[in-house]
Amino acid sequence: MTKKVNISVNHVTRLEGHGNIRLSASDGKVEHVEWQVPEAPRFFEAMVRGRSFEDIQTIVSRICGICSVTHSLASIKGIEDAMGIEVSEQTDKLRILCHYGEYIESHSLHVGYLVAPDLLGQNSVIPLIESHPDVVKTVIRLHRLGNTWMEIIGGRMTHPITLKPGGFTAIPSEQQLRELRKSIEEAVPDLKTLIKVVLSLADKLPAFDRDTEYIALKHPDYYTFYHGDIASTDTDETVPIQRFESVVNEHVVPQSTAKWCKWHRDSYAVGALSRFNINADMLLPMAAATAKEFGLEKGACNPYLNNVAQVIECAQVAEHSLQLIDELLTTGLKPEPVKVKPRAGEGVGCVEAPRGILFHRYAFDEKGLCTKANICIPTGQNHANIQKDFEALAPQIIDRDQNEIRLLLEMLVRSYDPCISCSTHYLNVEFV
Amino acid sequence: MSKLKVAFFDFACCEGCQLQVYNLEEEIIDLLELVEPVEWREAMTDTSDDYDAAIIEGSITRIEDERRLKSIREKAKVLIALGSCATTGGVNNLKNNFEMQDVKECVYGKDAKMPHLNTYPTKGVSEVVKVDYMVPGCPINIKEFSYIVRSLALGKEPKIPDYAVCVECKMKENVCRFEYDEICLGPITRAGCDAKCPSSGMWCFGCRGFVDKPNINAAKDVMAEYGKTIDDLRGKMLLFGSKQEF
Numbered sequence: 001m002t003k004k005v006n007i008s009v010n011h012v013t014r015l016e017g018h019g020n021i022r023l024s025a026s027d028g029k030v031e032h033v034e035w036q037v038p039e040a041p042r043f044f045e046a047m048v049r050g051r052s053f054e055d056i057q058t059i060v061s062r063i064c065g066i067c068s069v070t071h072s073l074a075s076i077k078g079i080e081d082a083m084g085i086e087v088s089e090q091t092d093k094l095r096i097l098c099h100y101g102e103y104i105e106s107h108s109l110h111v112g113y114l115v116a117p118d119l120l121g122q123n124s125v126i127p128l129i130e131s132h133p134d135v136v137k138t139v140i141r142l143h144r145l146g147n148t149w150m151e152i153i154g155g156r157m158t159h160p161i162t163l164k165p166g167g168f169t170a171i172p173s174e175q176q177l178r179e180l181r182k183s184i185e186e187a188v189p190d191l192k193t194l195i196k197v198v199l200s201l202a203d204k205l206p207a208f209d210r211d212t213e214y215i216a217l218k219h220p221d222y223y224t225f226y227h228g229d230i231a232s233t234d235t236d237e238t239v240p241i242q243r244f245e246s247v248v249n250e251h252v253v254p255q256s257t258a259k260w261c262k263w264h265r266d267s268y269a270v271g272a273l274s275r276f277n278i279n280a281d282m283l284l285p286m287a288a289a290t291a292k293e294f295g296l297e298k299g300a301c302n303p304y305l306n307n308v309a310q311v312i313e314c315a316q317v318a319e320h321s322l323q324l325i326d327e328l329l330t331t332g333l334k335p336e337p338v339k340v341k342p343r344a345g346e347g348v349g350c351v352e353a354p355r356g357i358l359f360h361r362y363a364f365d366e367k368g369l370c371t372k373a374n375i376c377i378p379t380g381q382n383h384a385n386i387q388k389d390f391e392a393l394a395p396q397i398i399d400r401d402q403n404e405i406r407l408l409l410e411m412l413v414r415s416y417d418p419c420i421s422c423s424t425h426y427l428n429v430e431f432v
Numbered sequence: 433m434s435k436l437k438v439a440f441f442d443f444a445c446c447e448g449c450q451l452q453v454y455n456l457e458e459e460i461i462d463l464l465e466l467v468e469p470v471e472w473r474e475a476m477t478d479t480s481d482d483y484d485a486a487i488i489e490g491s492i493t494r495i496e497d498e499r500r501l502k503s504i505r506e507k508a509k510v511l512i513a514l515g516s517c518a519t520t521g522g523v524n525n526l527k528n529n530f531e532m533q534d535v536k537e538c539v540y541g542k543d544a545k546m547p548h549l550n551t552y553p554t555k556g557v558s559e560v561v562k563v564d565y566m567v568p569g570c571p572i573n574i575k576e577f578s579y580i581v582r583s584l585a586l587g588k589e590p591k592i593p594d595y596a597v598c599v600e601c602k603m604k605e606n607v608c609r610f611e612y613d614e615i616c617l618g619p620i621t622r623a624g625c626d627a628k629c630p631s632s633g634m635w636c637f638g639c640r641g642f643v644d645k646p647n648i649n650a651a652k653d654v655m656a657e658y659g660k661t662i663d664d665l666r667g668k669m670l671l672f673g674s675k676q677e678f
Contacts, residue, residue, distance in 0.1 A: 011473055013473045013474075013475075013476060013477045014473075014474065014475060014476065014477065015474075016447055016474065017447065038548065040443065040444040040490075040493050040494055040497065040551075041539070041540075041549055041551060042444055042493075042524060042527075043527050043535045043536070043538070043539050043551065045538060045539050046527065046530060046534070046535040046536075046538040046539050047523070047524075047526035047527050047529075047530075047535075048526075049530075049538070050529070051526075051671075055637075055671060058637060058671065059523055059526065059671070062446050062448070062522070062523045062570065063446060064446050064447075064448070065445075065446040065447045065448020065449070065450070065451045065571065066447070066448070066451060068446070068448065109451075109454060113454065113475065114475075123476055123477035123478055124472075124475050124476030124477060124478070125475065125476075126464065126469070126475075126476065129461055129464070137458075140457045140458055143454065143455075143457065144455075144457045147455055147457075155628060155629075155631075155632030155633075155634075156571075156628055156632070157452075157455055157571075158448045158451060158452065158455075158571045159448060159570060159571055161628065161629050161632040161633075161634045162632050162633060162634070168633075169632060169633030169634050170631075170632045170633035
């Protein structure tokens, strides 16, 4: 008798946005395995046309509820690039600090609420409240820290208010920064607990290596999430962000409705593991020690380890934030009213979202009204790589129980921390 | 007392309002004494057709969404619209300023005709089915959400503010945004957000929708005082409230 395996998951749970999994196999041979994206398209690039540069951040922040700070920063960097606006060192540091709040919030949410249930054999975090109350409370405290942090600098937990082209509409007080510093310091034991928990569960992460290309921002001096050029594990040369279209190479494939991306190979990965693989030698001491505890080194190519890289990055941003706050307090904060005079131009903003590199390109007319936009999101760049992982993983696990196969495929998708409602488009826009 | 069974469903949106539920932090644990989530894709694997309250996030932009929403409405005893995208169409309304063909071609080029990219002008949830309660805002105010869900679980009737953001803004002692030569929707927008934007140096862009009966004459007076017209106000409304009339 033929042994059939048919897996059809509609709307994979515990991830942001809608994705489906299809797998069919017979007699241990995978016939078809597919990662699909049925998200309702939202057409942001079309919607921003005709809107003032002043409104762009407010609109595009709404692309994503989880990485709204990242989208805000990418858009204002793009606008500043288009209009030749320079920002102060204070603005630069406060933005990076705000961005780090999002990392703590997003990574702790992903690892603690979305991934941990898989590692502990549960369907959601809710049963963990009873079975692992200390772990859940640790995650809650870290998550709240990230949120309070974004609120202090961005004015609100989700969809920041203060981040605008040229600078800030309002800045925190020095007292607020001192309090933030104290709560980050106090959160270090919680971070260590989270690290210990993930470490104790790390053997539950499937052993599955697949060599691929990793792409992330790179800066010569530090582990970057905000400044720098585009780097790849396949080449030593970096590409300026203004030429991102030559990296992402969006293209149509017959088996997927979403466009795929490729650079040197037929797919590439973005996200925490990519950043680690490119920048690991610049980690600060606590993060470097964490990486060592996990035995994670440059060249890691098990996609499930993205979750470990996220934990390492929590340590990295916490440590760097303490430095940034000290620098800001040493120079002293001063209000810097922003008045931007619009001008015609085109520019690119690029920032690392928790889930990978994000590109925004805008063109404006002389009144500062947007004439064109092109947004390339990290999850869009990962789709092809998820598919390639599926194709490599499925034959290795096809003799296992159907529920286990399904779980491993779902966990693989989750490990990328996809953010599908970011869905904007998957096409190149021709800029003239 | 049996717990209120709630199910979350998301349509076209950023899912940031569902995310706010996580932002209740420890309070989630208390809330779970009163409510039982039976479907919540962003958080749990389980699904269910048996729920008391359906919480709908996002706008309706496709015919298949409309069918799905109607089927949810049939199963739910009460239906709650969560966040601006659901209550008014939210930022997705910006799409309605253009022809749908143009919108699709702008983003998808030659692939615009592919059937899965079909879209129609954005609708709020109440344009498709009856909405019993709404939690407005982009994002929602999580305290308001918690209050509404608790009230329903305890059999009480929740009430949300029906006065303007200006009231909350004044209580925060903010300098009026009109003083900065900005156009602020505070005079006609429903309060309940703690005037977060004007308190952070931004004008109100009306994400919570308007109060039930906006006092347009008063708004006109404010506008006139600062040398602006009601049309300036209408221009600002395009961002979140283009559907609402006054």
